[in-house]
Amino acid sequence: MSADWFRRRFLPRGPLPAQRPPRPRASPVPYRRPRFLRGSGSSSGTADASRRPDARPVRSPVRGRSLPWNAGYAEIINAEKSEFNEDQAACGKLCIRRCEFGVEEDQEWLTLCSEEFLTGHYWALFDGHGGPAAAILAANTLHSCLRRQLEAVVEGMVATQPPMHLSGRCVCPSDPQFVEEKGIRTEDLVIGALESAFQECDEVIGRELEASGQVGGCTALVAVSLKGKLYVANAGDSRAILVRRDEVRPLSSEFTPETERQRIQQLAFIYPELLAGEFTRLEFPRRLKGDDLGQKVLFRDHHMSGWSYKCVEKSDLKYPLIHGQGEGATAFPSAQKSRQRKLEPQEEDVVVMATDGLWDVLSNEQVARLVQSFLLGNREDPHRFSELAKMLIRSTQGTDDSPIQEGQVSYDDVSVFVIPLHHQGQGHSSH
Numbered sequence: 227m228s229a230d231w232f233r234r235r236f237l238p239r240g241p242l243p244a245q246r247p248p249r250p251r252a253s254p255v256p257y258r259r260p261r262f263l264r265g266s267g268s269s270s271g272t273a274d275a276s277r278r279p280d281a282r283p284v285r286s287p288v289r290g291r292s293l294p295w296n297a298g299y300a301e302i303i304n305a306e307k308s309e310f311n312e313d314q315a316a317c318g319k320l321c322i323r324r325c326e327f328g329v330e331e332d333q334e335w336l337t338l339c340s341e342e343f344l345t346g347h348y349w350a351l352f353d354g355h356g357g358p359a360a361a362i363l364a365a366n367t368l369h370s371c372l373r374r375q376l377e378a379v380v381e382g383m384v385a386t387q388p389p390m391h392l393s394g395r396c397v398c399p400s401d402p403q404f405v406e407e408k409g410i411r412t413e414d415l416v417i418g419a420l421e422s423a424f425q426e427c428d429e430v431i432g433r434e435l436e437a438s439g440q441v442g443g444c445t446a447l448v449a450v451s452l453k454g455k456l457y458v459a460n461a462g463d464s465r466a467i468l469v470r471r472d473e474v475r476p477l478s479s480e481f482t483p484e485t486e487r488q489r490i491q492q493l494a495f496i497y498p499e500l501l502a503g504e505f506t507r508l509e510f511p512r513r514l515k516g517d518d519l520g521q522k523v524l525f526r527d528h529h530m531s532g533w534s535y536k537c538v539e540k541s542d543l544k545y546p547l548i549h550g551q552g553e554g555a556t557a558f559p560s561a562q563k564s565r566q567r568k569l570e571p572q573e574e575d576v577v578v579m580a581t582d583g584l585w586d587v588l589s590n591e592q593v594a595r596l597v598q599s600f601l602l603g604n605r606e607d608p609h610r611f612s613e614l615a616k617m618l619i620r621s622t623q624g625t626d627d628s629p630i631q632e633g634q635v636s637y638d639d640v641s642v643f644v645i646p647l648h649h650q651g652q653g654h655s656s657h
Contacts, residue, residue: 298611312354356442
């Protein structure tokens with residue numbers, strides 16, 4: 227593993243080391259809103275003209291523009307935090323083709339993709355850091371990476387038991403029960419495809435940002451429905467929850483510098499060459515300066531959950547590998563699945579996906595209460611899930627019509643999907 231690999235994944239994205247020959251800069255990634263908002267009159271291709279916190283419109287697809295499963299979506303731009311909305315969203319149908327192998331006369335093996343074999347659905351939120359470029363690239367790229375990764379394992383996904391080799395032959399003849407003993411299931415192939423897709427997308431973003439001379443990064447929260455199951459993968463501090471009539475259940479795990487601190491510091495301890503002599507693995511409450519040399523300051527290392535003191539040495543003045551409380555993620559997601567057939571979803575059961583602008587203000591339980599109350603009172607509205615998404619955003623703004631009067635106001639970008647689970651395999655799945 228090189229220092230460039232480490233820097234790209236664990237530190238804010240930026241120019242690669244100076245010793246690399248400069249590359250010609252490509253056109254920067256143009257700012258844009260999600261595809262399903264464009265042309266609807268609900269958003270524009272440029273920054274909002276009004277930057278006042280009290281004049282932030284909540285944007286949503288126009289009525290009649292159906293998202294997969296009739297899901298709801300809404301967003302609001304930050305209050306002067308940055309010029310553009312750094313959140314991005316994507317959703318749609320995943321058409322997974324079945325790949326077959328064929329031989330031409332010159333005996334070169336070719337991969338031939340037949341017609342659509344499996345169909346899934348996909349929803350994703352991306353929260354950009356240091357600008358919207360990485361989030362836009364992820365919204366354009368991740369679903370394609372995921373489709374390719376799923377097509378690579380689709381034969382195993384439809385088999386009763388995933389084979390060790392897609393030809394059907396066991397690559398471990400001395401132990402033909404290896405797959406069964408390891409407990410490898412079809413769901414594990416989907417989770418592996420999700421994890422590989424995140425890694426592939428991260429590499430694409432790194433190349434594109436370097437080529438265009440741009441910097442930044444983004445979080446990614448993805449929900450995928452495939453073969454009657456819902457899979458959720460997350461890298462960053464966005465969040466997904468399942469809200470039912472009588473419960474709320476987290477569906478994702480969050481990654482921040484705080485939650486990942488000890489793992490990253492231990493990696494730097496085991497492989498100090500990854501620091502390239504430019505960084506310190508120790509964490510300090512603030513960035514140290516030359517005036518701090520010889521002073522006693524608080525610090526912690528990978529083996530510490532608490533804090534201690536040390537005298538500042540010259541090596542401690544290097545750039546901190548771990549800093550800040552949020553806006554950090556690795557390229558590797560936490561992937562979980564929810565078996566919808568066992569849940570037997572009811573009419574009001576939904577998944578709420580949102581960027582951190584919502585969760586900074588509302589707890590899981592507060593969101594669940596708002597969802598349950600709204601859906602019970604709006605059963606006849608065919609657009610209730612979009613209206614619910616907008617209501618959740620309004621609840622973070624501290625306005626007179628907010629359903630929650632107390633609490634903080636979110637001045638961050640906020641993006642929300644509300645995904646209904648009832649009849650997910652029937653009428654709505656074809657939208």
